[in-house]
Amino acid sequence: MTRDGLIEVNETKETAERVSRREREADFSRPQEQPEPQAAQEIAAQNAAELPPVSPDASPLPLTPELPHRQDTATAERVIERIDAAQTRKASKKAAHKAQRDATVKEKSSRLQFTEEELSTPELEKYIRKSNEAADRLDAAKAAIPKEKKLVKERTFDEATGKAKTRLRFTEQEKPINGGKAHSNPLSRPAQEAGIFVHNKIHSVEKDNSGVEGAHKSEELAEKGAKYGTRKIREGYRSHKLKPYRAAAKAEKAAEKANVNYLYHKTLHENPQLTSNPLSRFMQKRQIKRQYVKAAKTGGTATAKKAAENTRKAAKKTAEETRQAAAFVARHPAGVCIAVAALLLFIMVSAGLSSCGAMFSGMMNGVLGTSYTSEDSDLVATENNYAAKETELQQRIDNIERDNPGYDEYRYDLDNIGHNPHELASYLTALLQSYTPQSAQAELNRVFDKQYTLTLTEEIEVRYRTETRTDTWTDEDGNSHSDTYTVEVPYNYYILNVKLTNKPINSFVSELLTVEQLEMYRVYLETSGNKPLIFGGGSPDVSASEDLSGVQFVNGTRPGNTAIVDLAKRQVGNVGGQPYWSWYGFNSRVEWCACFVSWCYGQMGLSEPRFAACQSQGIPWFTSRGQWGARGYENIAPGDAIFFDWDLDGSADHVGLVIGTDGSRVYTVEGNSGDACKIKSYPLDYACIKGYGLMNWN
Numbered sequence: 055m056t057r058d059g060l061i062e063v064n065e066t067k068e069t070a071e072r073v074s075r076r077e078r079e080a081d082f083s084r085p086q087e088q089p090e091p092q093a094a095q096e097i098a099a100q101n102a103a104e105l106p107p108v109s110p111d112a113s114p115l116p117l118t119p120e121l122p123h124r125q126d127t128a129t130a131e132r133v134i135e136r137i138d139a140a141q142t143r144k145a146s147k148k149a150a151h152k153a154q155r156d157a158t159v160k161e162k163s164s165r166l167q168f169t170e171e172e173l174s175t176p177e178l179e180k181y182i183r184k185s186n187e188a189a190d191r192l193d194a195a196k197a198a199i200p201k202e203k204k205l206v207k208e209r210t211f212d213e214a215t216g217k218a219k220t221r222l223r224f225t226e227q228e229k230p231i232n233g234g235k236a237h238s239n240p241l242s243r244p245a246q247e248a249g250i251f252v253h254n255k256i257h258s259v260e261k262d263n264s265g266v267e268g269a270h271k272s273e274e275l276a277e278k279g280a281k282y283g284t285r286k287i288r289e290g291y292r293s294h295k296l297k298p299y300r301a302a303a304k305a306e307k308a309a310e311k312a313n314v315n316y317l318y319h320k321t322l323h324e325n326p327q328l329t330s331n332p333l334s335r336f337m338q339k340r341q342i343k344r345q346y347v348k349a350a351k352t353g354g355t356a357t358a359k360k361a362a363e364n365t366r367k368a369a370k371k372t373a374e375e376t377r378q379a380a381a382f383v384a385r386h387p388a389g390v391c392i393a394v395a396a397l398l399l400f401i402m403v404s405a406g407l408s409s410c411g412a413m414f415s416g417m418m419n420g421v422l423g424t425s426y427t428s429e430d431s432d433l434v435a436t437e438n439n440y441a442a443k444e445t446e447l448q449q450r451i452d453n454i455e456r457d458n459p460g461y462d463e464y465r466y467d468l469d470n471i472g473h474n475p476h477e478l479a480s481y482l483t484a485l486l487q488s489y490t491p492q493s494a495q496a497e498l499n500r501v502f503d504k505q506y507t508l509t510l511t512e513e514i515e516v517r518y519r520t521e522t523r524t525d526t527w528t529d530e531d532g533n534s535h536s537d538t539y540t541v542e543v544p545y546n547y548y549i550l551n552v553k554l555t556n557k558p559i560n561s562f563v564s565e566l567l568t569v570e571q572l573e574m575y576r577v578y579l580e581t582s583g584n585k586p587l588i589f590g591g592g593s594p595d596v597s598a599s600e601d602l603s604g605v606q607f608v609n610g611t612r613p614g615n616t617a618i619v620d621l622a623k624r625q626v627g628n629v630g631g632q633p634y635w636s637w638y639g640f641n642s643r644v645e646w647c648a649c650f651v652s653w654c655y656g657q658m659g660l661s662e663p664r665f666a667a668c669q670s671q672g673i674p675w676f677t678s679r680g681q682w683g684a685r686g687y688e689n690i691a692p693g694d695a696i697f698f699d700w701d702l703d704g705s706a707d708h709v710g711l712v713i714g715t716d717g718s719r720v721y722t723v724e725g726n727s728g729d730a731c732k733i734k735s736y737p738l739d740y741a742c743i744k745g746y747g748l749m750n751w752n
Contacts, residue, residue, distance in 0.1 A: 165189035166313055177323050181316035188309035195305040198298045200229040231299055426479055426583035427488045433588055435491045436482065436498070437475050443502050444471050447554075451508070454552055458510065461550040469556035470639035472666065473505065475589035477559040477642070480578035484571045504562050506554065513549040518542040558642040587700050592645045592726040593708050599626055599732035614691030615751045618658050619713040622723035625650070628731040638666055648672055648709050650725025651695055655749075663747070668697055668706035676747035683746040686739065690715055695747035696722055706744050710734070 062071045166185055172178055203224045426433060448471055450457075455464055478501065482494050521543050526536045560579075564572055586592050631646030637656070638649040644666070651672075652664045665671035672695065676682045683690065690696075690712055698708040710724030713733070720743075721735045736743060 165193075165309075166316065172320070175323065178316065178320055181312070181319050185309070185312045185316045188305070188312040192302070192305040192309045195298070195302040196228075199302055200298065201226050202229040231296065424577050424581040424584055426483050426578065426585055426588070428483065428490070430585070430588060432490045433479055433585070436489065436494050437478065437589055439491055439495070440473070440478060440498050440502065443498070444473070444506075447471060447506060447508065451552065451554065454510070454550070458550055461512075461548045463547070463549045464552060465549055466552045468552070468554040469641075471506070471554070471556065472640055472644065473559055474640075474642060474644045476579060476582050476586075476645075477563075479583060479588075480575050481559060481563050481567070483578050483583065484567060484575040500566075501559060504566075505557050505559060507557075509551075509553045509555075511551040511553070513551055515547040515549065516544050517547040518544050556641065560642055587707050589645065592647055593698070593700075593724055593728065593734075597728075599730075599734075613751070614712075615658065615693035615749070618654055618693045618711065619723075621657055622654050622711045622713060622731075623733070625654075625725070625731045626723065626733055628725075629729060631726060631729070634725060638664075640666075645726060647724060647726035650731065651709050651711055654711060663695075668709050672709055672747065673697060673706055673745075681748040681750070683748055685743045685745055687746055690720065690746050690748070693749050693751065695749070696720065697744045697747065698742050699744040700742055702741065709747075712746065 166182075166189070168182055173182065203226055205222055206225050208221055208223055428436075451466075451468065455461075481501065482489050482497060485497065486494060519542070520540050522538060522540050524536050524538045526534060528534050563575055567575060582588075631643055631649065634649040634653045635642075635644050635646040637653050638646075640649070648666050648668055648671070652666070655663060663672065663675045665675060673682070676695070692713050694712040696710050696712050697706040698710075699705060700707045708724070708726075710722040710727075712720060713723055714721050715738070718738060719735045720738055721733065723731065723733055725731050727734060
């Protein structure tokens, strides 16, 4: 089997016969050059001598290709010629396009070409000189830009051989500005983390040693100075490298301005009629500059000069339109004045609406920036979790004697357990922004450990007790005698000292927050997060106290207590709740409406009711004793407690003292009503009245 098909070879007769019926394959190889005639005869004779003898019965293999094979070879040659021709045409077209682009780039220049007529015009001489000077400065600035050699691939066409060739060559071009980000040191991030870790460790102990604190602050200051100096050196180095590029950009802008100015004055010189009035000249100049800049960016100075000619025609048309508009205004002055007045009115109204919108947006941003960002349910749930920890602490103190038996005495030095809910919420919001009970749990534990410190200390005292002893002895006569006496016997007296310290949250938040967070904390605490009643215990009413000097009260069947009414009235005008919350035992301000009511009862010589929370302490005290009257109870009297449910969720939010009723309204004195003591009044069927705590005075 050969590439020409199946051939049968007879080795005995030394003959070969092609038996395949398929067409021979075309030879696509390039034809060899034909030898000279004499050389061809010599080659033929040599080939004939080398061929083996052929049997007369066998069909000898042809020495020349058959006709179909010759046709296939010619077809292949034509295909190859077409392929070469197509590649040559493609290479030629590509080279022509590249040459055209290079020519366009070379033509793009900021230097204008002036004719002899333009150079001989005195009016344009100054502008031509400025244009040439600007172009010279631009060429010098571009020459100062760093250059670099770049290897490029170039494809050329050889007309002699008819072939396209690719060759490499170096070209010099402007070095581009390095806008990429500098590669960072892979060890910088671990080093920073290590530095932060070390600084945090020092921060945790530096408050105990002023020397360590001073040294640490000096070290931090030195580090900041070193970083600042390094940054400035890098910025200066980069600014120095970019100086040629800035100079080139500045020179290019100046050259563009000079060229535009020349073309504008040239247009005015050739068309004096365009300078009709100042408004027309201003609009024409802007139009000429705009079209020139657009043409200069796309096609170089030649296209720009052509665009200036087109601009001249457009400016002439603009001048004509301006004259027509002026004539229209002269014919209809009243209509134009009305239109201008309407336009001014529209602008004033739009500006007013825009100012209102900006003011409203500013007000909204101010409200949002001073409000708690968490959901109300999350705020309350987190507060309840903290209160539960305080309840657990109280239970632990209550069970100390059970959990630590065997002591002769238990001594207690306990601060009050309690906190300001808004201090806790303001701290968590400043630190965590929006939080949930789960995300704030770690911070709750941290704050709780800082606020409360419970220490149990064992103390042993050596004390003496008097014991009576009897000594018995026998005299010489055998008589028994006894003497009784007392002695002081030492013994150990075991004491367990229980001390609870309560540091208000406001006293240590500065240790846990940054400067910015501390500022946010103070804003939230000042505004109560714009949710003063979220934790209960206060009234949102910020209006003035009412005047009851002309009201006649009807006490009803219950006598009440006029002394507590007079006491409560004397408190009207107090702001901030001092001394009521401090009398109760708090070290800082809390929601103090219940503290005020308890203080009034205490001044009357009553130890109870004493409560700081309305729903969890105040109402249970009255209901457990059968002294509770719901809203609508008619037999209320001066000195009773009145409870309010502002958000109507079934839980009391506020409490005050009843000072009387006239049968249709109830009159009260309330603490923490807008953070002040005020006299207020409400209809007896007011929906927010939850009920009354009925006091007994006998």
